[in-house]
Amino acid sequence: MNSGVPSSGHESARSYKERWPEIFVYPLQPGALSTIVALALSHLVAHIPLGFILDLFVWFAFFKYGFEVVRWSANGRAEAPEISFTVGDSVARYATLLLVLAEVAMLMTALLYGAGPALMIGVVLMMALPAIITLLAVDENFIGAVNPIAWIALAIRLRGTYLILVAVFCVALLVQSIVAAAIAHTLPAFVVTPIVFFVVNYLMIANFHLIGWVIHEHADELGYTGHLELHSLPADAGPDERIIDAARRRAAEADVPGAIALLRDEVGVRPEALALQAEYRHWLREAGDKAELIGQGRAYIPRLLAANQDHAALEIARDCLEIDPTFTLDKAEDVTRVAHAAAAAGRSQLALHLLTGFHKRFRNHADIARNYLLAAKIMAERLNKEMQARALLHQVKVVLPDDPLIAEVDAYLGFLDKLAATPAKPLPPTET
Numbered sequence: 001m002n003s004g005v006p007s008s009g010h011e012s013a014r015s016y017k018e019r020w021p022e023i024f025v026y027p028l029q030p031g032a033l034s035t036i037v038a039l040a041l042s043h044l045v046a047h048i049p050l051g052f053i054l055d056l057f058v059w060f061a062f063f064k065y066g067f068e069v070v071r072w073s074a075n076g077r078a079e080a081p082e083i084s085f086t087v088g089d090s091v092a093r094y095a096t097l098l099l100v101l102a103e104v105a106m107l108m109t110a111l112l113y114g115a116g117p118a119l120m121i122g123v124v125l126m127m128a129l130p131a132i133i134t135l136l137a138v139d140e141n142f143i144g145a146v147n148p149i150a151w152i153a154l155a156i157r158l159r160g161t162y163l164i165l166v167a168v169f170c171v172a173l174l175v176q177s178i179v180a181a182a183i184a185h186t187l188p189a190f191v192v193t194p195i196v197f198f199v200v201n202y203l204m205i206a207n208f209h210l211i212g213w214v215i216h217e218h219a220d221e222l223g224y225t226g227h228l229e230l231h232s233l234p235a236d237a238g239p240d241e242r243i244i245d246a247a248r249r250r251a252a253e254a255d256v257p258g259a260i261a262l263l264r265d266e267v268g269v270r271p272e273a274l275a276l277q278a279e280y281r282h283w284l285r286e287a288g289d290k291a292e293l294i295g296q297g298r299a300y301i302p303r304l305l306a307a308n309q310d311h312a313a314l315e316i317a318r319d320c321l322e323i324d325p326t327f328t329l330d331k332a333e334d335v336t337r338v339a340h341a342a343a344a345a346g347r348s349q350l351a352l353h354l355l356t357g358f359h360k361r362f363r364n365h366a367d368i369a370r371n372y373l374l375a376a377k378i379m380a381e382r383l384n385k386e387m388q389a390r391a392l393l394h395q396v397k398v399v400l401p402d403d404p405l406i407a408e409v410d411a412y413l414g415f416l417d418k419l420a421a422t423p424a425k426p427l428p429p430t431e432t
Contacts, residue, residue, distance in 0.1 A: 016161075016213045022078065023213070027205040031254075032080035035065050036205060040198040044190060056096055062201065063099075064092035066208045070137035073212025074224065080209075082254040087137075094142050098132065126173070130165035131155065133211055138224055157221045161214055168210060172203035240275045247279060251286075259283050260292075267296075272303055281316075290323045297327070302334055310341040317342070318350055329354070332362040336371055343374055348382045351375070359399070369403040372396050373412065380416060390416050 016023065027036055039062050045054040068084035102125055110118035131151035135141045144150035155162040180196045187195070215224055243266050247259040263280035270276065277300045284293045297320040304313040317338050320327040329335045335354050342351040355375045359368045373396070376389035393409050393416075400406070 015217060016210060019213065023210050024206055026078075026080060026209045027202045029080040031082040032069070032205050036198060036201040039065075040194045040201055043193050043197045046193065047189060056100070059099060060089075060092045060096045062204075063095035064089070066204060067091050067095070067133075067137045069205055069208040070133060070212040070215070073209045074138065074215035074219075075212075076216050080205075081252055083252065083256075088140070090142075091136055091140055094145070095136060098145070126169060127151075127166055129169055130162060130211055133208065134215060134222075137212070138215060138222070154222075158214065158218060161218070165207075165211060165214065168207055172207055176200050176203060240273055243276060244279050247283065251283060256283055256287050260287060260289070271299060272306070274303060274307060274309075277303060294320055294324050294327060298330065301329060301338065302331065305334060305337055310337060311345065314338050314341045314345060314347065314350065317354065318347065321350065321353060325353075328361070332358070332365045332367060335362075336367045339371060340374060343378060348378045352378055369396050369400050369405040369409065373405060373409055376412065380419075386416055386420065 027033060039058055042058040042061070043055060045051045045058065048054070064084045064087050065081070067087045068081045071086050072079070072081050102121075106118045106121050109121055128148070128151045131154045132145045134154060135144045135150060141150070158165075176196065176199045179199045180192070183192050183195060215222060219225070243262065247262050250256070250258040250262065260280070260283050263276055263283065267273065267276050267280050277296070281293065281296055281300065284296060297316050301313045301316050304310070304316065317327070317329070329338065335358060339351045339354040342348075342354065352375055355371050358365070358371050362368070372392055376392050379385040379392070380389040390413065393413050396403070396409055397406060403409075
């Protein structure tokens with residue numbers, strides 16, 4: 001679904017060459033500045049024992065926000081986001097991993113071969129940095145982000161503009177290095193760290209905005225059509241699209257609870273609106289509201305089944321079971337359908353979990369024999385639990401002797417008996 005802010009927030013006519021003042025003051029916007037300050041202070045964790053591990057989480061948060069800046073800018077937005085809501089955790093994790101690998105590579109090269117080769121690696125990475133950021137932000141291309149051929153292809157498309165991006169990164173690195181050197185021996189470490197990282201974060205956010213604007217300006221050459229979450233709504237947008245747009249705008253303004261409340265109200269009125277249900281669940285997950293995720297999942301799954309989206313229903317069931325291992329569905333028909341879909345998809349444990357205790361929850365239901373025959377087949381054929389499968393089927397025969405599926409139960413018991421009677425293949429002789 002498309003989503004966006006009013007068109008007045010978009011600025012598509014001016015080139016980045018005409019926007020240098022706006023680019024360098026971009027990080028002073030409230031959303032960006034508050035993030036820069038908070039993360040600069042958070043880097044103080046590096047001074048505690050094993051703090052370098054915690055510091056990686058700070059870099060993770062920075063990259064997640066930074067790539068959000070790239071996307072907003074690439075979609076023609078001159079305003080800074082309040083929070084990150086279009087960038088997945090995988091992008092930030094990958095960027096953090098690349099940072100660690102780059103530092104380790106340079107350190108090991110310096111130790112083994114000296115400062116010269118290490119400096120060469122640093123220069124190559126600096127030249128590649130705009131391409132790496134672009135490839136990760138635009139299409140989350142993890143392979144392309146470390147592919148030198150992809151770097152060169154992007155540089156060729158952007159021509160001289162790419163060299164400008166590299167030059168701005170080099171200037172930013174020089175400035176932050178000068179600031180760090182100037183105050184390192186005059187101020188205590190706990191003061192130096194936030195100041196230096198404020199400068200680093202400020203310049204990096206300005207760079208991310210510049211890269212995003214270049215993507216926006218060269219969208220045709222790069223084949224970039226924008227991210228749907230950041231598009232403006234078309235005039236003929238339907239009611240679901242407009243509700244989702246309003247919710248995303250609330251979330252972008254750091255009002256995730258407001259987005260959830262809006263979607264909760266709308267879903268309450270129209271629970272069959274699957275797009276609203278999916279958006280509602282997304283923001284519940286962002287907020288970490290496990291209790292409401294369980295309740296929403298229990299109501300969402302029957303709607304998905306009614307729309308013949310069985311695979312989506314079993315994924316929601318799996319998600320709910322990860323949150324709460326006691327999660328169950330209210331209707332026997334829904335349990336049967338999701339369990340069979342899970343078995344067909346190879347989700348054996350999920351299917352068995354859903355079917356456990358079916359006869360107690362839904363006494364005398366017509367699906368008891370059918371479901372336990374499925375459970376027995378999963379046990380025997382996928383989990384090597386033939387004894388448990390045989391015991392379950394014998395119990396079905398005792399409790400439901402007149403069930404129409406008893407013939408199939410007997411046939412499968414016969415199959416298990418033949419399987420048990422088949423002699424094991426002799427082991428090959430061992431050499432003496």
